[in-house]
Amino acid sequence: MVATQRKTTQKKRFNDVVKAESRNLDFYYADGTQALKNVNLDVYENKITALIGPSGCGKSTFLRSFNRMHDLYTGNRYDGQIVLHPDNTNILDKKVDPIEVRMRISMVFQKPNPFPKSIYENVAYGLRVRGEANTHVLDEKVEEALKGASLWEEVKDRLHDLAFNLSGGQQQRLCIARALATEPEIMLFDEPTSALDPIATVNIEELMSELKKKLSILIVTHNMQQAARISDYCAYMYLGELVEHDLTDKIFTNPSKKETEDYITGKFG
């Protein structure tokens, strides 16, 4: 047997390294709804890419394609590719196991969704799933993840309390710690602050800017100010299509498409 040499790929655009790219991505729900139409979008390494657009335009659908969440329900269908670099893997390929994809790309949901278990067990779960049983390793990684999610100081004395006893903002940071513990390459956020109060929102936003030093972030947000505040790149979607994708500064000051400008300025949406 000859060990196969993996071909590694590296691409740059806008002077940034491409971590993942969707190529001609179409997506159909089981009932036949086409929710994505030919979407081509890059996600850059150590950058935050924000998806904006009116409700129902396909932002969540696009995001959830990145960890094959749609595979949980029968009848959903992808067309096209999402290629992950540097290994050049098409993660939508039928031969690629969705579990492998989810082990590389983690996700934080709209509503904080901790398990009805202890704080510790919530964070440790991703590691346990990977077969980690050594308590020292688990303790260490749980602490590291909680620190990474700036939650450690608040919970270090009650790691074995139920996660439900935390406030909404703390629960969401716990979910971030859970997603972080497994050291993902990309983290997906689907409107992570829409259920939180303004202070908790600021905390999460600051946290994301910290996180991008370690990984790449793709975030859906309903809130244009949030996109402007935290993202490096911004993509405007409408009716399942990608209208415009550019540096955030460019999108918010000088968009090249009329539709984007109308949306940004609040004339539409």
Next chain:
Amino acid sequence: MAENNAKQLKDLDQIRALIQKHKKNDFIFAFIGMFIIASLTITLLILFLDLFFDGYPRLGLEFFSNYPSRKAIQAGILSAWIGSSLVLIVTFLVAVPMGIAAGVYLEEYAKKNWLSDLIEINVSNLAGVPSIIYGLLALGLFVYSFGLGQSILTAGLTLALLMLPVVIVATRESIRAIPVHIREAAFAVGATKWQVVLNHVIPYSYGGILTGVIIGMARAIGETAPVITIGALTFIAFLPPSPIGTEAPFLNFDWLQSGFTVLPIQMFNWISRPQYEFHVNAAATGAVIIVLTALMNGFAIKLRYDVRKKIKW
């Protein structure tokens, strides 16, 4: 200005009148509901008290430690309550693992198509089939085809069949109560289906499952028809071999093949005697069955309460 104020006041009166009317409907509905619940509770209570007072002279320790006898005063329910317990142990050990496995499979693994719909309808309908039909099935299948005899094993299996749909339905319903976002959270960190079932689905639904199990058992304890059909004895003055042996491995399975009787059959037997003294025994047995059923239901309620305290979505 004044005109405007007057108009607003009139509107306010109208709103208040409307609220009054709606409040009245609330009250009428609440009253009807209360009345129905109160009459049911009172009927049940009177039934129980009647049994209890009729059977009171017999309700002593000896009643539980004596075999049935030709003399009503000396007769007890020893063989019946031990028979009921052993049968229920078999029922529990068979129906619970099978019911949970079937429920989990149907809910988590089975493809949703016409076949799973058909199975679903049939499982729900099974819960409503008269229990004597199960008795006939068991007589043909367990007693004659499998040659298991008129034994505790046969009775346990029969009642397990009866209880299976209850456990399956309870399992499926508690699984469905788990929110999608919790399930997705588990998959999103890379868990396999089996890990999700083992670490999340079963732990979060076990309160509901156990409630179903206990309610099913409470029903099984009072079942008479199927047990008579498979040929339970009505007069037993011996105990099955003990399940716990004196020599290694300390477990003994001979009791499974033993003849037996159960509480409701013992009661039925006594009630069909002409002498009044035996009717006293029957009433006492009835009171015991009701207390057992109530205790099991109470336990189920406590369990559900404890789980709700820990798991809230």
